[in-house]
Amino acid sequence: MNSRGGPDAYEDSDLDFDDAERELLHPRVENLDIEENAPASTPRFLEGTSRSCYGRVISWVTGPQPSRVQKIKPVFPGFQEAPIDLIEQWCPTYKLKAVLFVVVSIAWLLGFIVLLLNNRLPGKVEGYGDVVSLECTDTIWKRSNHCGLDGIDCRPFNDTGLAFRCPAHCASVKVLNPHAVGVQEINYRPFVIGGPIYRGDSVICGSAIHAGIINDADGGCGIVTKIGQQRDFPSTERNGISSVEFDSYFPLSFTFEKIEGCRAKDRRWPSLVLSLTFTILISLFTTSAPLFFTSAFIGVCSQVGLVSDPPSISQLSELISTFAARLLPAAFCALVFYQFYARRSLQDLTAQYEKTVLYLGGCWFGALSNYTFSWLPIQRLTPHDIQQEPGAKLALAIIVLLVIFIATQQIIYLRLEGRLPQYLLLYGIFAFSIFVLASLPALHLRIHHYVIALLLIPGTSMQTRPSLLYQGLLLGLFINGIARWGFASVLQTDAALREDAQFGSLLPLITQPIISLGDNMSSISFEWTYPPIQDSEDQKWGIDSISILVNDVERYRRYRDQLLPVAHLFTWEREERDKEYFRFGYMHGGKSLDYTKAGIWDKDGAWIGFEEGASR
Known part of the structure; x- marks a missing residue:
């Protein structure tokens, strides 16, 4: 028996095999004396505690010696190396x-160049000129107030057409931030409103897939024609796309027609x-x-x-x-x-x-x-x-x-x-x-x-x-x-991170509207108050004007210095009894911030107030 404690002692010994054998055959007397006077042996679960934890971690992290470099041995080497032998x-x-x-x-x-040119070079369509290559997110009407007051920057609204081609797989392109359509918040779905007549801010390629003019797998080409103001855009599900409903009017809408012999496929x-x-x-x-x-x-x-x-x-x-x-x-x-x-x-x-x-x-x-x-x-x-x-x-x-x-x-x-x-x-x-x-x-x-x-x-x-x-x-x-x-x-x-998402900006406080109903003409009036100039939120956002959307179209824009009174008034008149949606938002430097959620002026003249929260 070894005096240094158990069978593991020989692992640390520098003795060669012959010395170890002599030690076993002729044990030293003092070893026996020490063993007799030694305390009880250490339990197995405590063995090695004298070695530092740090040393063990370093030893494990360093890995085995010698290291084992990994190499792949091919499965069925003859089969896998056959291409090499053939060459x-x-x-x-x-x-x-x-x-x-x-x-x-x-x-x-x-071959790649030929296919690339065939994929990208536009053709011509008689009466429409060159076929315009679109992306999956292209629209005729720009969202929010980006078409300007009364949509002036997106005119003309009708009697014009465009020959277009779309890439493949536009059906999977969705809006990634909430966008308002009336009182609805559209998110994580294709922005297609209506069908077969589509609201003007619908994406063209997604709408063309919904209408069956092109297919999602190959893309394709067609003609989009503006047809001016339309009412009631129903929700329909066609060709893998479920469109959004809008139950009022919009100043610009469009339809499609096929191009015979179209070869502009993706x-x-x-x-x-x-x-x-x-x-x-x-x-x-x-x-x-x-x-x-x-x-x-x-x-x-x-x-x-x-x-x-x-x-x-x-x-x-x-x-x-x-x-x-x-x-x-x-x-x-x-x-x-x-x-x-x-x-x-x-x-x-x-x-x-x-x-x-x-x-x-x-x-x-x-x-x-x-x-x-x-x-x-x-x-x-x-x-x-x-x-x-x-x-x-x-x-x-x-x-x-x-x-x-x-x-x-x-x-x-x-x-x-x-x-x-x-x-x-x-x-x-x-x-x-x-x-x-x-x-x-x-x-x-x-x-x-x-x-x-x-x-x-x-x-x-x-x-x-x-x-x-x-x-x-x-x-x-x-x-x-x-x-x-x-x-x-x-x-x-x-x-940059927000992209087209909400700002989290200050929203206008709108008083209860005054409604006047008539046989031929009805009106609704809104009043609001700008926040004080010294207001911290006002200073943070640099509020200098207000924008009002009716049915998601900007119908009113006024700057702070255009009117002297602190309170301001907006009156909207209508002849026909259509449901209409109103949203109010502040602006900074000509750009709109967040809008309120939509309030509804119903067909019967009743007012349904704004829900809490912002919209874009």
């Missing part, structure tokens, strides 16, 4: 391989098939990590930035210019990705089919996130959207749990490779930077697609099957974010 038979020399790569690349590029799907084929061929038939990574990046980026999810730009020349401006810095980021992270994942990888499915497939899945993740009830990762959108909180919680599971998995692999300490330091720097940015006053931290990729790609730098999938997916998200939105700032002001 070696066809093109045994480096020069022949280079020629074949150039030929395949040129074929993809020429070519994103043929283009996607072409780009997929190109990247799959490169992935299967090359073991060169830089060649595969570069080809995949350029092919996916071109497809997303010019065809599948381009920015909202109608002109082809402007679109190409924007894409080129974003491609160069994105390519630099991709070079950094490859040099420090992707090379370790892809170097000497001969599992050709696994690489294609996991890495390239993940990349395409992330890059086409406007389709692949469209089912998620999270449009934007902002507190406002998380609070408002149905199901967003549950979806976010599930995503967070999934990220924690993946992070735990990656930590285990990094520890086995002996690289966990440096990555803990890196992510500590990331966390500190995020904390500093989030603490800056008057600015909000916005985590975009590309930022998520920048933060998480380093943690995938190893050659395991899960890491191939995660890294490809994150690379795709990076491409989608840059191609669609560019390097958007991670720090945004209140105005």
